[in-house]
Amino acid sequence: MDYALQQLLNALAFGAEYSLVALGLAVVFSIMGLVNFAHGEIIGVSAYSVFLAAALGLTSPIVAVLLAVAAAALAAVTFERVAFRPVRYAPTTTGLLTAFGVSIVVQNLFMLLISPKPQSVSILNGLNQMWFFGPFAVSSLQVMELVVSGLTILALVLFLSRSTLGLAIRAASRDFATVRLMGIRANRVIATAFAISGALAGIAAVFILARRGSVSPDLGFGLVLKAFVACVLGGFGSLAGAAAGGMLLGFIEVGLLVALPQEYGGFKDALTYVIIVALLVYRPEGLLGQRVELGDKEI
């Protein structure tokens, strides 16, 4: 029972982290049609901000958390202003290549200006403790990851459904050109989407730092690839799909870790992708995506 509960919590915590990062990708994609592969470097900027602040004498974990979120939101808005705005109306491949370019440049800046080696960050270690509920011992970090992710997604849903700016963002995600004809300022909507995306990356960065206790230049890149897979699995462009896809990916990975004999543990990633491919063959539009009728192109 203890083991099952622990694995369930593992799956939920991993899923919550993937969901946060996938939501960040989906918010931007739904409006701009941009797959922002530099999203991982926003996580990196956030983590390095905490590292630098700690090196300068910051000791408060609460301030570190706020700094991580603020730095990520600021980095995301800066990336948009400097790199993505000039290519906003260019073909989607241009945006994709720009995102890869930003990712490479920022990773190299981390290496040149700080270090190519992982740097220890211990300021958030206090988040990672064991909590005991009767006979059960659970990781405080996983519980917080789950609760904070849930609350963050709830706050995002409320913002999008209740606020004026949220309504403008939802309309822009359906038809950006028409929303501009309604007088809604494109720059404001897109900057807000990037700020939300960055804040989500910042929250994810806090949990990653607390678990790993270190930061390296490629910290977020691998995670963004998984978040991209989560988005595809959930239905690209759908925010609910991104959250659901992230959670499903967490369950698939932890499920395979539990199910596979230890000597086959190395096959976890390969088998994860086999399962995802099988799911996409069965449902190409993803869990919550909408099927697009291609007419005679389907033949």
Next chain:
Amino acid sequence: MLSVEAVSKTFGGVQALRRASLSCATGEILGLIGPNGAGKSTLVNAISGVLRPDAGSVRLADRDLTGQGPEECARAGIARTFQNIRLFKELTVRQNVEVAHITCRDVRPDAAGRIDIDRLLAQYELDAAADVPAGTLSYGSQRRLEIARALALGPSLLLLDEPAAGLNESESETLAEAIEAIRRDFGCAIIVIDHDLRFINRLCDRLCVMDQGQVIASGGTADVWRDPRVIEVYVGQAQPS
């Protein structure tokens, strides 16, 4: 109100607009007509900021909107509908109207205060469907919703691109009455593009006829239909006997 002066636009080697000029006064309904490919929609796109003209100017009241983007044109008071309906299909009917009303509240708070979204929906017989996704409405209801959404912007100039397309005679008559009511209630200038000449003649105070990117005639409806260039475009040149 609206003054378009010598606007030109070229796509590749095709000159879509050649020094096209027109004007439309507050409270006036202007019909913009011409055969397919005449440049009517291109001109409306230039007025609403969707296209940047290569030359010429677009002014609304005292404001120069030449080359401004669609946001600025909408914020200046230009609202439009489309030949192919462009609603936010997954949003509800009410939310579609609310999106336009955001800008109105922002830049024309007085006008926004006079626009009651519930009343607007009722006026366009959309109140019963206010909370359903716009994409589930019938074609006629979607056309009405596009007009209601444009009005929620509190426009001083309303551009209607083929509003009667796909409507039967009685629906066109109802639409014409609705457009006259817009003039009465909102007092805005209205430009209507349509191929239904009965609808246009019944509705418009003045006509502006385009052919091959040029404005070939403009004036009162009776005068325009007597113009030999208009007769040639619509009827063809009389064959010598």
